Amino acid sequence: MKETLGAASALVRLTFLVQNLYVEVGRGCDLTQAQAQMLCSLSDRSVGMAELSGMLGLERSSLTGLVDRAQQRGLVVRENNPHDRRAVKVTLTAEGTSALNRFHDELTRRLSDLLQDLPATERERFTRTLGRVVAGVPAVFAD
Amino acid sequence: MKETLGAASALVRLTFLVQNLYVEVGRGCDLTQAQAQMLCSLSDRSVGMAELSGMLGLERSSLTGLVDRAQQRGLVVRENNPHDRRAVKVTLTAEGTSALNRFHDELTRRLSDLLQDLPATERERFTRTLGRVVAGVPAVFAD
DNA sequence: CAAATTACTTCGTGCCACGAACAATCACAA
DNA sequence: TTGTGATTGTTCGTGGCACGAAGTAATTTG
Numbered sequence: 451m452k453e454t455l456g457a458a459s460a461l462v463r464l465t466f467l468v469q470n471l472y473v474e475v476g477r478g479c480d481l482t483q484a485q486a487q488m489l490c491s492l493s494d495r496s497v498g499m500a501e502l503s504g505m506l507g508l509e510r511s512s513l514t515g516l517v518d519r520a521q522q523r524g525l526v527v528r529e530n531n532p533h534d535r536r537a538v539k540v541t542l543t544a545e546g547t548s549a550l551n552r553f554h555d556e557l558t559r560r561l562s563d564l565l566q567d568l569p570a571t572e573r574e575r576f577t578r579t580l581g582r583v584v585a586g587v588p589a590v591f592a593d
Numbered sequence: 594m595k596e597t598l599g600a601a602s603a604l605v606r607l608t609f610l611v612q613n614l615y616v617e618v619g620r621g622c623d624l625t626q627a628q629a630q631m632l633c634s635l636s637d638r639s640v641g642m643a644e645l646s647g648m649l650g651l652e653r654s655s656l657t658g659l660v661d662r663a664q665q666r667g668l669v670v671r672e673n674n675p676h677d678r679r680a681v682k683v684t685l686t687a688e689g690t691s692a693l694n695r696f697h698d699e700l701t702r703r704l705s706d707l708l709q710d711l712p713a714t715e716r717e718r719f720t721r722t723l724g725r726v727v728a729g730v731p732a733v734f735a736d
Numbered sequence: 737c738a739a740a741t742t743a744c745t746t747c748g749t750g751c752c753a754c755g756a757a758c759a760a761t762c763a764c765a766a
Numbered sequence: 767t768t769g770t771g772a773t774t775g776t777t778c779g780t781g782g783c784a785c786g787a788a789g790t791a792a793t794t795t796g
Contacts (some may be wrong), residue, residue: 458704561601
């Protein structure tokens with residue numbers, strides 16, 4: 451019992467840590483957390499509003515405003531879908547891509563620092579297990 | 594390089610996962626994420642505003658409103674410090690304690706489910722390494 | 737006692753998220 | 767073809783969260 455308590459606590463602490471990093475790196479790129487997450491979800495392709503809201507775990511109505519603000523900042527654009535006039539595809543602009551790259555690189559750097567002090571074998575094992583634990587989670591942060 | 598990329602991605606996914614759990618369990622207890630975090634920070638003792646803002650990584654001005662709303666909901670109270678009339682101590686009410694306990698129990702349950710499928714040895718190793726990684730992080734979620 | 741420091745609050749701004757209600761479009765079946 | 771129902775996305779109102787600048791009150795320090 452003490453063991454699961456410890457594990458749960460450690461998971462929460464790790465989350466707190468990574469989350470703070472996420473926000474901090476985002477700030478450095480002039481991105482809010484929500485914006486950074488959205489850009490990550492758009493890194494490799496255009497995505498419709500419904501699918502995007504699913505990826506981010508948001509209601510569609512929440513996403514509208516998020517995309518609005520990102521569009522006003524020139525990070526993304528809404529594109530028409532010729533096959534379905536209801537649908538919209540959200541796409542990164544050049545500026546959005548550049549912001550995403552800066553964010554991604556810096557975050558990756560800071561995150562790998564977290565594990566840097568572990569012995570190689572332990573780090574490797576840890577990463578492998580981590581992969582198993584999150585196997586079912588969709589990648590918001592593309593490899 | 595591929596290795597650190599994978600590790601960073603896995604860390605972000607895990608964070609996403611735990612965070613969603615946190616929010617979801619919070620909702621079940623009628624707590625926002627910020628409120629739940631605050632209650633966790635108050636679990637074992639009363640804390641002043643300045644110290645609390647440090648624990649939560651918030652500006653003091655942000656904390657004022659957070660405590661206001663929690664107080665209006667009857668989760669915490671502000672108590673006077675007899676030795677320093679400027680200072681305030683934030684303390685859980687009975688209702689706040691009860692909400693925290695429900696939140697804590699449910700979250701712990703759900704979090705340990707995450708690791709449940711791992712073989713015992715691997716789980717143990719993972720938890721131990723996790724402990725090392727977060728060693729320096731203050732515990733927002735008390736053991 | 738005067739000045740600097742500390743603890744906290746107020747105010748204005750902006751972002752984020754939700755749910756209910758709505759408009760437009762599409763798919764399909766009678 | 768024409769309903770009918772589902773899907774896509776938006777608007778609107780409400781509330782919470784976080785920041786920084788500026789302010790108040792009490793304490794400490796020289």
